Each structure stands twice: as structure tokens, then as C-alpha cells.
Amino acid sequence: MTSRLRILHCLSTREFAGTERHLAELSAIQARSHDVTLLLERRTTDARTGGDIQGFLCPDVKIVRAGRAGYLPALATELRSGRHDIVHTHLGRASARASWLRRAGLAGSVPVVATLHTSYRGRSYGTHDGLVCIASWQRDVLPERQREACALIPNWTVPPQSTAACRAALRERMRLEWRIPEGGVVIGTAGRMVEEKNFQLLIKAWKQAGLRPETRLVLVGDGPERCALQKAAQGRADILFTGYRTDMPDLLAAFDAFVVPSRHEPFGLVLLEAMEAGLPVCATAAGGVKDILADAPECLLPSDCLEALTAGLRRLETAAPRQWDMSRYRIATAASSVEAFYRRYC
Structure with a gap:
């Protein structure tokens, strides 16, 4: 023994x-x-x-x-x-x-x-x-x-413990709370709101992407950059800030896709959680993200590139759910x- x-x-x-x-x-x-x-x-x-x-x-x-x-x-x-x-x-x-x-x-x-x-x-x-x-x-x-x-x-990452019915109920509740239009696509991101997470660039790319009026960007988290990010969003109805949440990764049930715009990501746990939830993703090729998406290079973006991030958001808006192989994690x-x-x- x-x-x-x-x-x-x-x-x-x-x-x-x-x-x-x-x-x-x-x-x-x-x-x-x-x-x-x-x-x-x-x-x-x-x-x-x-x-x-x-x-x-x-x-x-x-x-x-x-x-x-x-x-x-x-x-x-x-x-x-x-x-x-x-x-x-x-x-x-x-x-x-x-x-x-x-x-x-x-x-x-x-x-x-x-x-x-x-x-x-x-x-x-x-x-x-x-x-x-x-x-x-x-x-x-x-x-x-x-x-x-x-x-x-x-x-x-830990597989969801809730049932499919519970996740569906959570999805409906959160989308009602966020006032997501019927049929609206929700692209999410999450993290501490600091400079290296590059949410400023994400907001610029969102404005430039020209997505459908009912598509929404939801940013989960808090930090010293939050006020500046909300100012950059200019009160737009299609950019939502949830603040700090303790219910990640359950909250991912409300999303249709996920984006990680970081300049540096030591590992990329939130990306892994989004993949566990079956979401299509795009992420900058920064740090550990390159390991996680080594078998899906089409989901990787060059770091700090406005044009690439804009194109990635456009792809996510029409992307289908995806089942990832999570056995390594x-x-x-x-x-x-x-x-x-x-x-x-x-």
C-alpha cells in the first residue's frame, strides 16, 4: 500500500x-x-x-x-x-x-x-x-x-455537476436577466480586468466587427480596468458587464461562444472551462493557450491584432457548438x- x-x-x-x-x-x-x-x-x-x-x-x-x-x-x-x-x-x-x-x-x-x-x-x-x-x-x-x-x-477542468435541465434553466434565467433578444447570440469572456487581459482591444474589435444587432458581448469579472472598459463601451446595449461572479463555470451555460483576447495567459483555465461547456472558442496564441489549442490552430489568433480579433468575433457569431476532447484535463x-x-x- x-x-x-x-x-x-x-x-x-x-x-x-x-x-x-x-x-x-x-x-x-x-x-x-x-x-x-x-x-x-x-x-x-x-x-x-x-x-x-x-x-x-x-x-x-x-x-x-x-x-x-x-x-x-x-x-x-x-x-x-x-x-x-x-x-x-x-x-x-x-x-x-x-x-x-x-x-x-x-x-x-x-x-x-x-x-x-x-x-x-x-x-x-x-x-x-x-x-x-x-x-x-x-x-x-x-x-x-x-x-x-x-x-x-x-x-x-471539472465536468459540470448539474443536469442538462438545470443548465437549460440557468441559461434561460441568465439570458432573461441580461435581456438577451430572442435568438440573440451571446459571446462571452471572463477574467480579472487588468491590462494583460486586453479587454480594451476586445471592445474595439467588437465595435469594428459589425455583428447582428441582437448579438451580445458579455464580460464577466472585475478589476482596476473596469471603469475604463465601461467608458470604452460607451453605454452600448450590446456590451454587458456582469461584475465579479462566483458561479463560473456554471455561467457558461448562458453563452453561445467564448473569446480570450489576452496578451499573456499563463495557462488559460477559463478557456478550458469554456471548451468543457462545449462552446466554440477563439483565443490569442499566448502562453498556455497554445498548448490547449494545439490541435485546433484555426481557433488561435495572433496576439494584440485588432483585425484578427475582429475576424474571430465574426466567426464566433455563426459557429456551432463543439465537443472537445477533454481527457487530458x-x-x-x-x-x-x-x-x-x-x-x-x-
Whole structure:
């Protein structure tokens, strides 16, 4: 029988986005077979959106919060405690602190690995024993030593748990709420409203595309760019902003197609969710999107190209639903690969 591992996950954020959801789902499936602890900041609620990883965590995952002294002392205590067989850090802040403690000789002897949810930085990940890359572009730019000690394990998507009837009811309800005209096509996009998501270019392309009057663009999310984006939309009835939502990916039932205009997308989880929902998609060839759509190059667009994005929107307006092969992107497969990666070191 395979031995039970004592796993410590480390995350130092105050929001709930793709990485936080990734960790909530991974820790939940690991907790079925292993002892899982999650070290978090003292407060994890996003002041702008109210999103918080706390509400998405499995009860079987033990939560440790940083105290008044901050995250670094709490992390140092956990690393030296002898209570963990493997430490798994996520994102730069937690990873950089673990690296600093190791360089200072204050981390004990427990092996430390990380998932690269974004770009590699030596300051954050240079002392780690191993790295999980979620997309091939990350692996390709690693220093040689780190490349030899990495594993490529893509993110996953979870099939809808609701019935077809429930999804149909949700679709009808949301389209009534958004006042979608009868027979109207809804092209959706979602993400944190920041510059790299390139929603400004999407709005320009939408205005230029000349789509049917009943076709709608729905932008799901919030962030510092939202006011500027709403100003760029000029109050047009065919461009809708839903704000931050906690019901993605169920909300995808209300869409007919999906677009990802990002300048950079470390992985592209929301794209994967749209494909799981059977939506036709188009996305800029940025980061992990190139891996996801490697077998569908006709769905890829050059990055930051107004003309290509405009043409992509026109294609989506008339595109039929599409059944994608999602077998590579199942959480059980990923969790098994992560466990095998851990056992290299413990």
C-alpha cells in the first residue's frame, strides 16, 4: 500500500482567482488519501470582490493562518516543524519566502517544490527542489538545473455537476436577466480586468466587427480596468458587464461562444472551462493557450491584432457548438501526476 503523505501547501494571496481555485481543488482531492495542510495569510478576502478561498476549501484540509507577525515567521515554523513530508508553494510571494528561508538556513530539511502558475523567477524559485510547469512555455525558459527537475502537469477542468435541465434553466434565467433578444447570440469572456487581459482591444474589435444587432458581448469579472472598459463601451446595449461572479463555470451555460483576447495567459483555465461547456472558442496564441489549442490552430489568433480579433468575433457569431476532447484535463490525472512528482523527493 502506498504510504500516506503529509503535504503542506503554501499560498500568500488576498483574492480568489484561478490559482486559488486550482489549490482548493487539488488540496481537496489530495485530502482523500493524504494529510493536507494549507498555510494562508491571516486574511484572505479580496477587498474589491469579496472573493475568498476559505469558502471553497474541503473540510478535510487543515488550515493554518499566519499570525500578527506575518507570513514569513509562520512559514518558518511550518518548515522546521517536522510535521510535513513535502512542502508545495504557489505563486511568487509564498515561494520567495520559502527560498529566502532556505538560503538563510532556516527552513529545515523538508523538500520544497512549487507550481509555476506564472513566470519563472530565480529569486522566488531558485532554491526549490522541483517545479511543476502548467504549460510548455514555462519549461522551455527554465535554467538547465531546474528543467531537469521539473514536470509538465497541466491544469484541469471539472465536468459540470448539474443536469442538462438545470443548465437549460440557468441559461434561460441568465439570458432573461441580461435581456438577451430572442435568438440573440451571446459571446462571452471572463477574467480579472487588468491590462494583460486586453479587454480594451476586445471592445474595439467588437465595435469594428459589425455583428447582428441582437448579438451580445458579455464580460464577466472585475478589476482596476473596469471603469475604463465601461467608458470604452460607451453605454452600448450590446456590451454587458456582469461584475465579479462566483458561479463560473456554471455561467457558461448562458453563452453561445467564448473569446480570450489576452496578451499573456499563463495557462488559460477559463478557456478550458469554456471548451468543457462545449462552446466554440477563439483565443490569442499566448502562453498556455497554445498548448490547449494545439490541435485546433484555426481557433488561435495572433496576439494584440485588432483585425484578427475582429475576424474571430465574426466567426464566433455563426459557429456551432463543439465537443472537445477533454481527457487530458482531468483532476484525477493531474493529482496522480503531482503525487508521483512528490515521491521523487520523499
